Amino acid sequence: MARESYAAVLLTQGEHRFYQLAMPSDVLGACTFVSTRDDNPEDGFQRLLNQQRAKEISSYIDTGHGTIPTSVILSAQETCNLEYDSRNKTVSFDIAPRSFLILDGQHRVYGFRMAETRVRVPVIIYAGLSRRDESRLFIDINSKQRGVPSELLLDIKKQAEYENTEEQLFREVFDSLNNDPSSPLFGLLSPAKRAKGKISRVTFNAALKSIYPAISARDPQEIHEILSEYLASVRDQILRNGGDSEIIVNSVTFRALVSFFIHAARRVKDRFGPDYTVENFDLVLSPLFDSIRISNLTGTSQSKILEYLEKHFRGEFQL
Template identity: 45%
Template sequence: MAPTRSSFQALPLTQNEHRFYFSTIPVDELFPYCFVARRQEDPSQGFQRTLSQDRANDIARYLSAGNGSIPTNVVLSAQPIASLKYIAGSKTLSFLQVERSFLVLDGQHRLWGYSKCTRKHRVPVAIYQGLTRAEEAKLFIDINTNQRGVPAALLLDIKQLADMESVKENIMRVLFDRLNTDGKSSLAGRLSPAKPSPSKISRVAFNRALGGALDSELVRGLEADPLFQLVRNYINAFDAELQDSQLLTRASYFEAMFDIFDEALRLTLGKKKNLKQASIQEIIRTIAKLDFTGQSMTRKEYLVSMQSSLRQSLAVSVDML
């Protein structure tokens, strides 16, 4: 039995030496005829990465929710077996419904997400015609090197506009913005909201640092102003004691600082009965005096040093008995 030929409205476009077509095709009439040349499965001819089922499932859930959309097209390369034909008069593109008719050059996770979606959407596509395997691989490289993702810091910065912030993200955004502008904050002007910047803490690093610290029972339930004052006291205490003030804006050090946030505050409360900056300074003084000159350390390495110093300085001595 001869394969069925499907036809869809399409618009042609030629860029330099390449011709491709824009169209939208129902997922059930497209997905069965697509394939991916994965490097793992075909070392000589493959170039795509391994499919992440979790990512495809996330896309499927997003499309099934009923309020999301993905306008970005999937990029395909029509294989000779597809017998792709374009009729200019009717502006229709047709192909044979045959397995492996289209090689996926970009958007494999989107395409698999569409296929898993409970709603049967049309898939926006750009279909190339007449590419060799070498040209397909080059186009894959071009797409994945010339496209740049939006910085994570910028995405966090505009989540409020999209009304997508969680409660914790809202708290961290307010803290970040106030610490960056408050005249009494050691971080004033030393935070970078929308993109990474040398000698500044990005919003991404800030959120990584405070994400766990805000789960402490000591701060849970605090109103905005007392929470801000406490975090400012803690940061200012380190800044006042540090011999190298640049450590405060080294992301791995800053994050390690907040890994001991709960422990340091509890020790301060136990010994000083308050959480004022001066009291916190006394507790973290030995930590801040640690010499890391010329060392590039990970968050975990800083944390181990900080915890060791904090606990040694508060060890029980004979004089206390």
């Protein structure tokens, strides 16, 4: 059986001691395993592998520019015969398929294994853990660490030059609505985080995605102007019928109202041509808002709100 040795640093945190080292990705892949609830219901605690996620990691590494500095966390099993040489500051162990249980980083490990490129991977190795200790560490690691909010990731994608065409369009429309004092959404948008009483970039993008085929040929300024006219009309209709304009910042309601924009814009175009003004939106929306309960524009289902609007919009048509 092959045996490897690597320079390592011994660290202590609380009641646990662990080793910090860099391990070649092919060695890491050859001596690690996961324990899942599905194949080991008695002791398993990890989730099943998402093959697509691992594949994305391998592709990222194989680009030649990929870097994943986060440590993979392992628990040494008895079969690996882990030893620490305090004089030379090295750890040595036997290479076997079940030498180390992965506590955190299974998708990274499998992504490294699938990649053609070999890299050195930061690794943390705990030794002498019981299954209870391993389970508790797994819980602690996955409950204490938090991912970066989606809103922040979207906000900085431009700087990273990671935006696709759709995301770029949505960002430019969002930013212009956010910065324009005459916009009905001025002061009601939150670019980089979720905020109570405001529409996040994630909610905004999800809303515009539902109407993207209809707006993709327009430039950001045109979309800004048309949406502003539509949303201003909706806000005015809500107020005129005794509602609170704050309803528009409810994430579910906002997505439903933006999805309904297609129906309203089509009616405006049929009657007035492509003249998307507040006045024209008012003329086609007034009968609708006069026939509905504003309270029904809130709830937990975007599809139900949209269905409610569509039903009454069709019902108000007269020759």
